[in-house]
Amino acid sequence: MSPLTVCLLISSGLFGIGLAGALCRGNAILVLLGIELMLNAANLNFIAFWRFGPSSSSAAGVIFVLFALAVAAAEAAVGLALVLAIYRHQRNVRLAEAVRLKG
Amino acid sequence: MSSTSPVDPLLERAPLLVRDWVSGLFPAPARGLADALLAIAAVILGFGLLFTLLTLVERKALGRMQNRPGPNRTGPFGLLQPIADGIKMLVKEDIVPEAADRPLHFLAPVVLVAFTLVAYAVIPYGRHLLPVDLDAAVLFFFAAGAATELAVFMAGWSSHNKYSLLAAMRALAQLISYELPLLLAVVPVVMLAGTLSTSGIVAAQGRWSFGLVPHWYACTPWGAAGLVIFLIAALAEANRSPFDLPEAESELIAGHLTEYSGFKYALFFMAEYLGMTALCAMAVTLFLGGWQAPCMFLQVVPSYVWFGVKLAAMLGLFIWIRGTLPRLRMDQLMRLAWKFLVPLALLNLGTAAFWRLSAGWEALPAQLLRWALALLLVLGPAAVIGRRLSARVGPRTYRYAAP
């Protein structure tokens, strides 16, 4: 198995773990953490192809991941601010209760 | 005006010769590993020794500033005091609260000391004494510093103590607020040096005007402002007075360290001093020219001696500030960071850009204009923002005790 295949297996495994976490957990914060894991898995994929892919003389892979990193961190911040706003309404962060449109 | 690097004299090469001799005792395949281990051992032993000396010097200096002699009973001039302190810390009972999270409680000081020590790997201590020459060394240093903040939280939370947790969150708020001016003060240096590598930054400051005036970044208006901002932020990042609210005795007992005793407390203590020393060393590298000598003819003195002198000066400045200034309240601390230091650091970036773009102004009147404009750009906003921020503070009143 080439190193690229191993890296792709790792990134798909990580994506699967993140997906399972985001779907199963009833706590809003854990759903956000699952989403972060999925984004990280995508970044891992990019770097795997940057390192083991054919045209390995460009910096495009690393630059893409830098931007993805920044945007993922920003999205985590906004998501957690939303969680705080939900908490203020219903005094807990269980997603199953955040089903009403009326605030 | 450029420096001619002399053929390295024996004193400069002495540490390398010692290292090569010691690693020559190992078999050939292990020599690289032996080199690395020797560098690690040298840094840990050297800065561990500095830490013990620093605790003693700080207590004596603070004592003298407060009109008392400081420790002078254990050994001549109190020189054995650090050893006495070490023995005390080691034999004290290690109490862990029953409801505490034991693995985290144990890991917190370990993680803190580990990441603080890791940051020492990228500081150039001498012309040939850089443990690891990384391309993105400055980023590595600040990444290691950011990771230490997690350990503060772990300490506070794992103690299972409301007050520890509150204090840990306050400490975290302080640490992340001051990380911003710290990093922003470094960006102009990187911009002007054109590299993130510490050896490159030190090399970029290695020139002298007329052989006498060094081209350190602290000798330029934007560099002086950057150094001041960096030092204030470093004081806050190291939880030193006047920003030592997280661990002052009158505040929430001992802050996030309340439930720690014995050797773990000693580890936290050591991590604080090591962190302070690392930040001072980075300030010396970025703004004060690292191991460069102040004048061209003074290059006969080895480079690591100059680094040591500058580091000692910075540490002395930190101790002096501790003995002089009163503690800041939490809200004053936050206001200083967000409303004063961050705008000034951003404007400093603009001043540094102006300095770089006007590097071609060679004639004397143009040079004077350049300096005047840069000083105006640095001092003007500081005065304006400072005035605006203290506008609602009442005039200072003094009351003296009746004789």
Add this chain to the structure above:
Amino acid sequence: MIPVLTAIAVVLLGAAAVAMALRNLIHCALWLVLAWSALAAFYLWAGAEFLAFAQVLIYVGAVSMVVLFAVLLTRRLPDVNPAPPPPPAGGGRILAGVAAGVLVAGVVARAGLTSPLPAAGAAPVLTTRRLGVELMGAHAGALVVAGVILTMVLIGAVVLAAPDSGDAPEGDS
């Protein structure tokens, strides 16, 4: 080369799995920090130094703080510890979630193992200088847009998390 990769993979996947499975949110966050550090080790192994340090600085140094603050600010009072166990009907959801994860991983893995992958070129050497030049040159527009996004996020997060005007102020800054 492969043993190092396997070690990093074990730590990464193990820490992520544990993080998604635990009850205590703070423990979840800390295991996730371990996973992010393992990912930074992977970037170092692949030769993207700058990216590894940026990953540590951003994720371990900042996102973890935000997550921990959010967890601490949204704890149910008065007890400090984890939520009560979910009702039994949740078992089906867990099964569905894990099945979805396994399915996605399996599909990707099968595609990776059977289709021909492009041959690897030489190991790329990326200096920070080259990264900076490309960021400021070809990708300058994207950099500006990223800056605007981050500013919007900063303002938006503060607005979202701030108490509504009219409520009593909730604690300190």
